[in-house]
Amino acid sequence: MNTFSESVATALGLIAGADPTLWSIVARSLAVSGLACLIACGAGLLLGAWLGVAQFRGRGALLTVLNTLLALPSVVVGLVVYLLLSRSGPLGSLGWLFSFQAMVLAQSVLVLPVVTALTRQAVEDVDRSHGEQLRSMGAGTALRGLLLAWDERYALLTIVIAAFGRAISEVGAVMIVGGNIDGFTRVMTTAIALETSKGDLPLALGLGIVLLGVVLALNALIAWMRRWRLERGDRPLLLEGAAG
Numbered sequence: 001m002n003t004f005s006e007s008v009a010t011a012l013g014l015i016a017g018a019d020p021t022l023w024s025i026v027a028r029s030l031a032v033s034g035l036a037c038l039i040a041c042g043a044g045l046l047l048g049a050w051l052g053v054a055q056f057r058g059r060g061a062l063l064t065v066l067n068t069l070l071a072l073p074s075v076v077v078g079l080v081v082y083l084l085l086s087r088s089g090p091l092g093s094l095g096w097l098f099s100f101q102a103m104v105l106a107q108s109v110l111v112l113p114v115v116t117a118l119t120r121q122a123v124e125d126v127d128r129s130h131g132e133q134l135r136s137m138g139a140g141t142a143l144r145g146l147l148l149a150w151d152e153r154y155a156l157l158t159i160v161i162a163a164f165g166r167a168i169s170e171v172g173a174v175m176i177v178g179g180n181i182d183g184f185t186r187v188m189t190t191a192i193a194l195e196t197s198k199g200d201l202p203l204a205l206g207l208g209i210v211l212l213g214v215v216l217a218l219n220a221l222i223a224w225m226r227r228w229r230l231e232r233g234d235r236p237l238l239l240e241g242a243a244g
Helices: 004-016 020-053 059-069 074-085 100-136 141-151 153-168 172-178 188-198 201-231
Strands: none
Touching: 004 201, 020 059, 020 100, 020 141, 020 153, 020 188, 020 201, 059 100, 074 100, 074 172, 100 141, 100 153, 100 172, 141 153, 153 201, 172 188, 188 201
């Protein structure tokens, strides 16, 4: 390719022509991030709902650590998971290093603090206005957290969408633990980095366009849900731009 416009034209041709290499990478990316979000959200929503209402000694310190983990670099997550899954690591017997499972684990670890922290904030905010009524009815900490989380289910759905956007746009952790193996662990972000270094700009651009399309769709969905909640009179959760 001699010009940028020619590269873009070829990239669009790969997308429109259902290029098997491109779309297999896209499908693998969606599978890894989808499964990672399912795992992280299952744990993060429950933990965040409990933290939103629980009062215990050291809670402030725990929340400080949790909020710090929001800015945890993905390469650090990748390094930690790599050490855990290496042959000398505690999980080395699983044989997951440089596999699909390793990438799912890394993204789950990366997304879990995001889901937990945002869920905790959403539940804690609504607990200030409705928690006293539930306490007067005899609801314990766990039950109160679950009831308030259900009351905020649309806000939590927004958190799940944002978490998926965070996962699918991640590159450092999956590069380290997945190894970027063609046909096995190559996802959109790692493939873009590799193909750019190789000079195969059409494929890199094609994957970049698809990735941007996914992130744009997620942010559009978050914006739509926020407008919908405002029309219903709900308190919006400010997550615009959080996906990706």
